[in-house]
Amino acid sequence: MVVKLKDIAQATGKSITTVSRALNDYDDVSAETKSLVMRVAKELGYTPNTWAQRLQKQHTETIGLIIPTFGPRFSDPFFSELLAGIGNRAAQLGYDMLVSTRSPGEEERAAYQAAINGRRVDGFVLVRTRRQDERISILQEADFPFAAFGRAEERLDFPFVDEDSTYGMKLVVEHLASLGHERIACLAPPSELMFAHYRLQGFKEGLTEADLQADNSLILIGDLTQRGGYEQASKLLDLPSPPTAIAACNDLMAFGAMSAAQDRGLMVGKDIAITGFDDIPMSEFSHPSLTTLHQPLYQIGGMVCEMLIQLIRGEPLDEKYILLKPELMVRQSSGLSID
Amino acid sequence: MVVKLKDIAQATGKSITTVSRALNDYDDVSAETKSLVMRVAKELGYTPNTWAQRLQKQHTETIGLIIPTFGPRFSDPFFSELLAGIGNRAAQLGYDMLVSTRSPGEEERAAYQAAINGRRVDGFVLVRTRRQDERISILQEADFPFAAFGRAEERLDFPFVDEDSTYGMKLVVEHLASLGHERIACLAPPSELMFAHYRLQGFKEGLTEADLQADNSLILIGDLTQRGGYEQASKLLDLPSPPTAIAACNDLMAFGAMSAAQDRGLMVGKDIAITGFDDIPMSEFSHPSLTTLHQPLYQIGGMVCEMLIQLIRGEPLDEKYILLKPELMVRQSSGLSID
DNA sequence: AAAATCTTCCAAAACGTTTCGGATTACTTT
């Protein structure tokens, strides 16, 4: 049988109220009673019933995270890093994390609504923001706390952490241009994703600044997976005049592109330059190692989580908008100067 | 304001009881009343308060997953695949998933105790079983439902899914031996992990069956990360007479080993053979692509989850013990015959 | 016409906790 307050009350001869107040360290309970109650509670192995507590206190000490997926899975290392960052910070701050996956659309909407109305979580971490992001409007209308990794199209006001993707892609293009590349292709993410916008913008600005011609046939959209990168890069490489460099908008697609190049007998880092974005742990160990932009995903997860919890607790936010500068990690895949 | 049963009762002129029963489709409510209640509930945007429901019903429709970590993170793609499998199956069956990470020891124990006593979840999925696994005894003593991915040392009786690692490693050794390798090294996992035991056993049995000498100096323990694989493989490669093949016990270490070899100017798949275990999505796209053992992690996650939920619901289990045969995926990293 | 059976409804209790608003006792102060 599970021990409840009543049992402790009986064992100590005190009332339920007093036991409760003793355990919560109220100061209208004598030191004596407190220590008695504590001792007995420990002896009996008491742990509070979470639901009763939550029903009463009206908050859950739980944050929610609904990962948007297109296929059924989210095995993207990008998410695992982020998830780890969020989860561990949450644990440190005494919060649980409720995780699920939904594909954007009716299902996702319903999941948010249910969680909000059922007060299942105290707030949400939003990841991979989209241009017209209905999640944001749902949460804002319900006046429900959330913090996001990523910005939104319209200048909606909510706390976020984001990296300056535009800046990052400019760095990459500048790097490639400085190596002598003139036909630089881009593997872009699906355009409804907010970061697709920023990265593509950076890519284009980078070309302009390097006095290079933008060629739309060299911008292909991939689904962020290795397979997608492979397929789109194959198309690029089979063009009559293929690019000499491919800037992928995430590492996974870059790996796919590397495979496509290697399958065509090209030596990545010599015959062709390939770059990524994210710097997932893998990229340091691939062959050749991947030139990419470092995002401290684990830390970012922690930051978003902390923001959210401050928001939930009604504490003032240290910073409401955080924009990080990604760092260019030059490795082998971009190679040396091509001339 | 959040809509509750009382509001619907008021709006319809029925009692709270009737409203509750109408919404739950009891058959002592007239069809008329039911549809009225349903309509009004929809109009008002009613969603039940989860905690009140749980407090009353005494179950949570939530499964727990505590990922054991050594460092602070769990960005291992192995876990993300598995997590995805568990989470999606759980969602399909109407369950939430509560995820956290703890490093084995006091912290982990406390997390389990709190979740059990606070009835925070209905059951646990246990991953990465250990030889003396206190989690199992805690759960069994509390008579708390759980299903595991992995077996345990003592023949404790609990439902599990596992792959036959011994068989898998034998396949690998056989494959390497058939290519002419005689000095085969092994990158083993920390020995307290249950699967370390099975994989090492398979490795040794494989050697015996191939009439090869086991050489303990060729068995090194790594921490399952790329970095660990890199470091341990470096030691092997710097031996006076280095191995010609390295069988790593997971893909991540295999990738690390590949880097170590490549950094020494060796061509993997030609100068040295390297194999992995798990077949994470990455391994198909690495260069060279990795010969490894395929485990359907996503499906395994789903299976364990389903077992657990059957257990929770008191339904008979389709199968209580599931042992899967991993499949050898021969790719480039093991190369061709070496003579 | 009385008794039995359905059908439809509901008041009240229960789940385990926290909190509100006193109540009691003991100790100080007048």
Added chain:
DNA sequence: AAAGTAATCCGAAACGTTTTGGAAGATTTT
């Protein structure tokens, strides 16, 4: 000795739901 103040304690209400055990009325059976 009476009045005031602290220090402890506790009964009852509340959180929002489900379930128990019946009640009321309509219909059928005897």
